[in-house]
Amino acid sequence: MxxxxxxxxxxxxxxxxxxxxxxxxxxxxxxxxxxxxxxxxxxxxxxxxxxxxxxxxxxxxxxxxxxxxxxxxxxxxxxxxxxxxxxNIENNDIQFIYEGDKHYDKVSSYYKELENLDTSKMINLVLDLEKETKAYCKKVVNISGCKISYSYSSYGIYNTKGLELTNRNNLLMSYVVPVVEDEGQKQDGVGYVIAKSLDEVNPKAIAKQGVEESLSKLNGKSIPSGKYKTIIYNEAMVSLLDTFSDIFSADSAQKGLSLLKDKEGELIASPIVTIIDNPLLDDGLASTPFDDEGVATLKKEIVSNGKLTTLLHNLKTANKANTKTTGNGFKASYASQVGVSPSNLYIQKGESSFDELLKTVGEGIIITDLAGLHSGANPISGDFSLAAKGFYIKDGVKTFPIEQITVAGNYFDLLKEIEVVGDDLKFPMSNVGSPSLIVKEISVAGK
Known part of the structure; x- marks a missing residue:
């Protein structure tokens, strides 16, 4: 039909x-x-x-x-x-079907240049990517992944209150995962691009990014256990922000699953930290003019200069809290019920370059990779104990790579101990973003 x-x-x-x-x-x-x-x-x-x-x-x-x-x-x-x-529903939660808003902002999430892509060009590009990666360095011994992909989706809401909303988005992405070897030690890295046209897919640039990242990790060693002044690299901070993002959900708070319950107006992070949820972000992977309840979305500061200004709400949680929805009523899929989740969630960038972060630290460590986030992080208590990789900093310069260490702490404490925020805001193939930042100290279990 x-x-x-x-x-x-x-x-x-x-x-x-x-x-x-x-x-x-x-x-x-x-x-x-x-x-x-x-x-x-x-x-x-x-x-x-x-x-x-x-x-x-x-x-x-x-x-x-x-x-x-x-x-x-x-x-x-x-x-x-x-x-x-x-x-069969036993609870008495008030449910809503929304009549709609007068105005919905436009978002940049669909690109005409990606219509009717030439698949032969896509194949040639990804073949060139593999070739460029192998040719970049003799230490490349394998490629564990080399792909190009295109996706398109459209979605909409119609109800008996007269609401009719539709939106669409598309995305082109290519990546390579080279494996390098030196003196019996192997490391991998990732090179990638999220593009608005095939012309933006540059195999040489992607290959360089992936191989250089792999090479930088070679010959790593552990460091003595202790507490270190730390730069959390943007991609590693994205992992933490994503893992603990549910603490900002009003639904979690109302169920007693977030320690931020009733903390609006309180200082929960360093005064230099602002955390934003922006569904209207240009080219954001989760940009949308309306949520899955038909509510017009808006940019909002969840944490403003360290202070919790709002939790994220859908219509049901907002009614419970006697406040307005923040337009964060989203489904995990068409088959799911409406929950609460962020759109494009990120820490607002600061003004310090990465080199300036290094000089500020003087001696300490950089955390670039975190592993075990599903098992080693408790999103309710905020406690984490994670395998990590990175680099040692000496005299304000990145020196040797470090590995075989575990970093431990508490996410809520970490937010309060952020001393400097960098200017290198990044969304690594994700709707979650962060710049690199300096944390007063992190506990490291090493050799």
């Missing part, structure tokens, strides 16, 4: 079957991923997807259902399952 016909029939039938209000959310997309190995195309994956969810309020309860097929049988199934779902 054609989508518009299915949509109209479903909303009409929902009201006829007793729902007071109802809504449709849909998403569809396609992706092309091309991987090469030893000069040959190893993987060529073309995938298309479509999913539709239905939710409706009946007797004050919200029921959910979803499908990947649009026919008369699916129509009846969606109504039946949503009604059963609503009747």
């Amino acid at each position: 054609e989508f518009n016909s299915f949509k109209k029939m479903l909303l009409k039938k929902g009201l006829e079957c007793g729902f007071e209000e109802c809504e449709i959310y849909y998403s569809q997309g396609e992706s092309l991923s091309i991987g090469v190995y030893e000069g040959e195309v190893e993987k060529y994956n073309l995938e298309k997807s479509f999913g539709l969810s239905f939710r409706g309020k009946i007797n004050g309860k919200m029921g959910y259902s979803y499908t990947e097929i649009m026919d008369f049988e699916a129509l009846n199934m969606l109504i039946k399952n949503a009604k059963e779902s609503a009747l």
Whole structure:
């Protein structure tokens, strides 16, 4: 069945079957991923997807259902399952279907230059990337990944209150993971680009980035245990910010799963730290003019000069807290219920260059890589104990690489101990970003 016909029939039938209000959310997309190995195309994956969810309020309860097929049988199934779902809900949380806002900002998330890409050019680019990576240095002994991929998606919301919203985005990305070896020791690194056109994919530049990162890690050694003044490199700080991002969710706070509950207005970080959630960020990977409840999104400072100004809300959590939604009602997928999550989340950059950070530290360490984030970090208490790699700093200069160390601490304490924020804000293939920054000290378990 054609989508518009299915949509109209479903909303009409929902009201006829007793729902007071109802809504449709849909998403569809396609992706092309091309991987090469030893000069040959190893993987060529073309995938298309479509999913539709239905939710409706009946007797004050919200029921959910979803499908990947649009026919008369699916129509009846969606109504039946949503009604059963609503009747089985035991909590008394007030649920909302939104009538919409008067204004929605435009976002930069779709690029016409990426329409109708020439797949032969994509293949040639990724083959050149592998070739350039191998030729860059004799120490390159293997390539554990070399890909180029394109993805497109569109999504929308329609409900019985007259709301009709749609948006679309697309993305081109290419990366290589070279493995280098020296004196029996192997290390890897990543070179990548997120591009708005094929012309922005430069195999030589990507190869250089990946191989140089790999080479910089060779001949690493452990350091004595102790407490060190530390630069947390932007990509490593992204890992921490992402891992602990749920602390800013009002839903988590209301369930007792965030220590930031009722902390609005309090100082929770260093006064030089500002943390932003910006769904309107140009070229952001999570930029969108509306959330998955149809609320117009807006840029907001979650933490402003160290002070917690707001948690992230959807309509339900905002009603509980007697405040306004922040436009962060998002689904994990079309089949999920609406939760709370950030869009483009990042620490606002400062004014110090990375060289200035090095000079400020004088002697200490740089943390560039963190491992074990799923098992070694507790998002509720903030405690973490993580395997790490990086570099030693001596006389304000990056010296030898370090490895086989574990860093431990508490995320809430770490936020308060940030002394300098760098200017190198980066979003490493992620909707989470951070600049490099200096922390007063971090506990290191080494040799």
